[in-house]
Amino acid sequence: MSFDADWLTLREPADKAARDERLVEAFARHLSGAAKPLVIDIGCGTGSTLRCLAHAVPADKNWLLLDNDPLLLKEAERRSEAHAGIALRRHDLNDLVGLPLEDAAIVTASALFDLCSEDFSARFAERLAVCSVGLYAALNYDGRIDWSEAHPLDETVVAAFNRHQQTDKGFGVALGPKAAARLAVLFGDHGFRVETGESPWRLSSDSAPLQKAFIEGFRQPLQEIGGLRSSDIDDWIAFRLAAAEKPGSHCTVGHTDLLALPV
Ligand SMILES: C[S@@+](CC[C@H](N)C(=O)[O-])C[C@H]1O[C@@H](n2cnc3c(N)ncnc32)[C@H](O)[C@@H]1O
Numbered sequence: 001m002s003f004d005a006d007w008l009t010l011r012e013p014a015d016k017a018a019r020d021e022r023l024v025e026a027f028a029r030h031l032s033g034a035a036k037p038l039v040i041d042i043g044c045g046t047g048s049t050l051r052c053l054a055h056a057v058p059a060d061k062n063w064l065l066l067d068n069d070p071l072l073l074k075e076a077e078r079r080s081e082a083h084a085g086i087a088l089r090r091h092d093l094n095d096l097v098g099l100p101l102e103d104a105a106i107v108t109a110s111a112l113f114d115l116c117s118e119d120f121s122a123r124f125a126e127r128l129a130v131c132s133v134g135l136y137a138a139l140n141y142d143g144r145i146d147w148s149e150a151h152p153l154d155e156t157v158v159a160a161f162n163r164h165q166q167t168d169k170g171f172g173v174a175l176g177p178k179a180a181a182r183l184a185v186l187f188g189d190h191g192f193r194v195e196t197g198e199s200p201w202r203l204s205s206d207s208a209p210l211q212k213a214f215i216e217g218f219r220q221p222l223q224e225i226g227g228l229r230s231s232d233i234d235d236w237i238a239f240r241l242a243a244a245e246k247p248g249s250h251c252t253v254g255h256t257d258l259l260a261l262p263v
Pocket of ligand 1 (some may be wrong): 002003044049
């Protein structure tokens with residue numbers, strides 16, 4: 001599955017505003033006491049996690065950004081030229097053994113684990129446990145979307161979208177909305193101290209371009225997963241695109257952040 005740099009750029013301010021501050025502070029405290037020198041951001045896209053967390057990372061730490069998409073890596077490289085201590089590498093995360101964890105103080109990820117499968121997440125937790133490396137995984141979609149202006153098909157559409165979120169996104173059957181809850185259990189089983197926090201997007205008409213791109217992103221999944229007439233999909237999307245522009249309207253998209261630290 002590939003991601004568009006423009007989409008990642010559009011969502012970055014909403015992601016930044018949504019991140020659970022308490023977990024970011026706990027992430028910073030962990031790093032200030034960590035001896036190992038590296039923060040590894042997996043599925044880095046254009047480097048949004050680095051830009052959002054750079055203030056919380058001590059100056060003696062370096063970043064390693066990993067993604068399997070060369071175009072996104074190139075954009076991440078371009079956008080991180082001003083930062084010191086950053087390396088970027090093409091890496092398919094399905095190669096878990098090849099993850100260079102030896103020098104890692106922590107692994108970070110944003111908007112990634114809802115794409116991942118139970119099996120991948122279990123093997124990932126095991127790999128981090130063996131190396132005693134923690135995980136900060138933010139912005140895992142939790143399946144809840146609310147709009148201030150209701151449409152009769154909202155519930156049906158969100159249920160269909162969430163079913164599609166649990167199809168294969170390159171790691172086997174995706175966890176989708178269950179990602180944060182499953183990560184909490186998997187890391188807890190390895191004795192990690194796990195904290196979670198809600199990180200919903202709270203979008204007003206000021207964020208109409210993001211809302212509209214998000215809604216347009218429903219079309220293909222709804223067509224693929226079935227269960228809705230094409231005309232109903234068209235009507236629902238048209239209604240939502242118009243509603244996104246209306247002053248006073250708002251939309252909430254649920255996410256969960258997670259911090260799992262070895263004890
Ligand atoms: C939703 S985007 C999030 C990007 C970035 N973390 C952010 O918050 O803007 C998911 C990212 O995971 C990457 N990704 C997906 N499958 C991957 C894989 N098998 N190996 C490495 N990266 C992968 C995509 O290329 C994309 O950059």
